[in-house]
Structure formats: C-alpha cells, structure tokens
Amino acid sequence: GRDGVGLSQGQKQRILIARAVYKNPDYIFLDEATNSLDANNERSIVENLDKFYKGKTVVIVAHRLSTVKNADQIVVIDHGKVVEEDNHESLTAKRGAYYNLVKNQLELGN
Structure with missing residues (x-):
C-alpha cells in the first residue's frame, strides 16, 4: 500500500535492499538489513548481493552469521x-x- 502501509517488515527490507542495488552506489551501508527475513529469502538475497558487492565498499551491521560469514x-x-x-x-x-x-x-x- 501507499507509504508501505500493509507491508510486512520482511517486504519492507527487501524493497530497501532493492533500492540500494538499483542505485548502484560505490559504498553501501546495511544495518540489520536481513533480520526480518525468513531463512530462504535471506539466503537468496545474500547470495545475490555477494555478486553485487564485488568492487564495492560494503559495511554490514548484523548479528546473523549467515549475513557476514562471506565478508x-x-x-x-x-x-x-x-x-x-x-x-x-x-x-x-x-x-x-x-x-x-x-x-x-x-x-x-x-
């Protein structure tokens, strides 16, 4: 819905990640960007982001091992x-x- 009303936290996080990727910045900062995602969505996004990160400076704040182990x-x-x-x-x-x-x-x- 308008202004994200009616979206789950996981859906909001996926949209924010997509916006960051779309802008193709040289630097990207992610603070607990996958904490509201289920394990399958997180795995899919992290695997795809690993390719996107190549040649970029990325700072990730996370508590989940799966989010940081490939850093x-x-x-x-x-x-x-x-x-x-x-x-x-x-x-x-x-x-x-x-x-x-x-x-x-x-x-x-x-």
Whole structure:
C-alpha cells in the first residue's frame, strides 16, 4: 500500500535492499538489513548481493552469521570496543569472541 502501509517488515527490507542495488552506489551501508527475513529469502538475497558487492565498499551491521560469514573483513565489537577482526575462517580458528558467537548461533539453530 501507499507509504508501505500493509507491508510486512520482511517486504519492507527487501524493497530497501532493492533500492540500494538499483542505485548502484560505490559504498553501501546495511544495518540489520536481513533480520526480518525468513531463512530462504535471506539466503537468496545474500547470495545475490555477494555478486553485487564485488568492487564495492560494503559495511554490514548484523548479528546473523549467515549475513557476514562471506565478508572479506569481519569486525567483532563488544561493549563498544573492537575485540577481533579478520575473515570468517581466521576468526573461527582463533576460538575467541567471534568463534563463541558462531558456536552459540549454531547451537541455537539461528
């Protein structure tokens, strides 16, 4: 409907992501952009966005592993301080804060 009235949060998020892609910016900032999407929609969007991100600077704020695991650089912030930064493989191998977040999500089935 007009002004997004009657749209679900997931539908609104998909529209906002589509607008960002349509504008084809050099920089893109996504703050919890997939948190209201179901797992199937999120997977589809993240896979397609991975192609779109090539050659662009992208900053993603997310709590879901599936949203960030393919990032070139992951920054883990705890209580306002950077506690770790690297890629998914390196961070999980270190078994630090990121590893614990991943482990918790997998155990909870998120």
